Every structure is written in structure tokens, then in C-alpha cells.
Amino acid sequence: xxxxxxxxxxxxxxxxxxxxxxxxxxxxxxxxxxxxxxxxxxxxxxxxxxxxxxxxxxxxxxxxxxxxxxxxxxxxxxxxxxxxxxxxxxxxxxxxxxxxxxxxxxxxxxxxxxxxxxxxxxxxxxxxxxxxxxxxxxxxxxxxxxxxxxxxxxxxxxxxxxxxxxxxxxxxxxxxxxxxxxxxxxxxxxxxxxxxxxxxxxxxxxxxxxxxxxxxxxxxxxxxxxxxxxxxxxxxxxxxxxxxxxxxxxxxxxxx
Ligand SMILES: [Zn+2]
Ligand SMILES: [Zn+2]
Numbered sequence: 001x002x003x004x005x006x007x008x009x010x011x012x013x014x015x016x017x018x019x020x021x022x023x024x025x026x027x028x029x030x031x032x033x034x035x036x037x038x039x040x041x042x043x044x045x046x047x048x049x050x051x052x053x054x055x056x057x058x059x060x061x062x063x064x065x066x067x068x069x070x071x072x073x074x075x076x077x078x079x080x081x082x083x084x085x086x087x088x089x090x091x092x093x094x095x096x097x098x099x100x101x102x103x104x105x106x107x108x109x110x111x112x113x114x115x116x117x118x119x120x121x122x123x124x125x126x127x128x129x130x131x132x133x134x135x136x137x138x139x140x141x142x143x144x145x146x147x148x149x150x151x152x153x154x155x156x157x158x159x160x161x162x163x164x165x166x167x168x169x170x171x172x173x174x175x176x177x178x179x180x181x182x183x184x185x186x187x188x189x190x191x192x193x194x195x196x197x198x199x200x201x202x203x204x205x206x207x208x209x210x211x212x213x214x215x216x217x218x219x220x221x222x223x224x225x226x227x228x229x230x231x232x233x234x235x236x237x238x239x240x241x242x243x244x245x246x247x248x249x250x251x252x253x254x255x256x
Contacts, residue, residue: 004078012074019066022177023144024059026184030140031055034190044190044254046213047137055141061131062144065151072155073172076162084166092166100171105178105228108157112227115153117236120222135187138216143183182228186212191250198247205230210247214240 034041076083089097119129128147135142146154158172191210197203207226215224223240226233233239240246 008074008077011077012070015074016067016070019070022180023066026180027140030184030188034188041190041192044192046189046191046210055139058135058141058145064148065144065146068151069155072159083162085162086166086168097168097171100167101174104175107161109228111157113225113232116225136216138187138189140184140188142187195251198244211243
């Protein structure tokens, strides 16, 4: 007979296993594509120098972050009667289902931006956020390389929303996969998006590997704090003024 506590543990452990498997699959695939000796992307490396931080540490930190995320999401099971989680897709329809995914991304973008600004307060930075910034020249494994305190703050996002807004459990799953793909993508260290990407009226608002890599360079870490979109950086004056210029430079250098 499974009691509440054992069911919670099972959800956390199984959830953790799948999150780690997804994270390692996505980051290792990116690593193989971009960091192999004969990679065709070599000329699009953002920083033309050796990595300053070994991926092993980035992986260890990321596994701790995923454990915290799994506890946070698994914990919703214990409080399920107080949340607005629902399992019957027909309850609010398919349009609302897709709207939830978009809403989760937009709320997460806002939450991340302001937590990130908080992380850059000198004392917080020195003891907490510095872990993420040790990856001066980040790799695909750096996406979740956080101090546990930062991981806890980031992991609050779904529990904060699900007590207020009705969310289908599968929309949380889709958002999580998009989030994983996105954090690996922005830490890849290579700018491989097409030249038109930063000029097109829609795509120019989406953060690129170069955009986030600029944030990891010590002298420009007060810029480019966003996660998915450029909106908040633009609005709050934290967008690096020469970002578009640098995008053009890399595109010209790589020659394709
Ligand atoms: Zn930062
Ligand atoms: Zn980063």
C-alpha cells in the first residue's frame, strides 16, 4: 500500500531520473555537434579562447539544480488539493492549453529577469550567483549550473503560478522541455543563427547564444540579463548597445 509520503518520494525520484536523462541527452547532443574536432561550427565560436571552466563542475551543479526542481515540482503532489492543477484536457479546452504554455514562458521570462537582477546585487553575487558566472566561456552543460539558493528561487516559478492559474500537468511538461532546450541553446557558446535572425521583426526579440554569452563575459555582465526574450533588457536599459554589431561581426567571420 503506497502512502502519501511514498507516493511523493516516487514522483520526485522518477521525475528526477527523467529530467536528468533529458538534460544530459540535450546537452551532450549539443556538445557533440559543436565541440567535436571536425565541427563545421568552429568559426562561429563566440569567444575564441579555451574554456575557462571544466564541464564536469557545470554538470554537477546542474544535477543539483534538477534535484531541487524535482523536489519543487514533486512537492505539488502533497499540496495538490490546494493547487489549480487539472488533468482533464476538456475542462478548459485546447486553446487554453496552448495559451498556458505561452503564459508559463512569459511569466518565467519576467521572473528570471528580476531574480537575475537580484542575483547581481554585489553581496548576493559574491556568494551565490558567482557559481553561474564561473563559466566565463560557457558550454551546453552550463545552462543549469547554479548555486542551490539560486536554483531554489528559480524552482519557485511553477508552485507560485499553479496556486493561482489553472494549469494542465502536460503544459508544465512542455514548458519544462522548452526551458531545457532553451538554456542549453543560449549556453552553447557558438552563434549559429542565420544573419537575418537579429533583424527580423519577430525573431530579433528572441535571445541568441551570442546574446547570453555577452552576459558571461566579466566586463559586460551587467548587460543582457534576460532568458527567452529581449523585452525586459530593452525596457530596463540593460541591453548591450553593441549586441547587433557583434552579431554581424560573428556572422561575417564564420563565412556562411
Ligand atoms: Zn548573471
Ligand atoms: Zn548563463
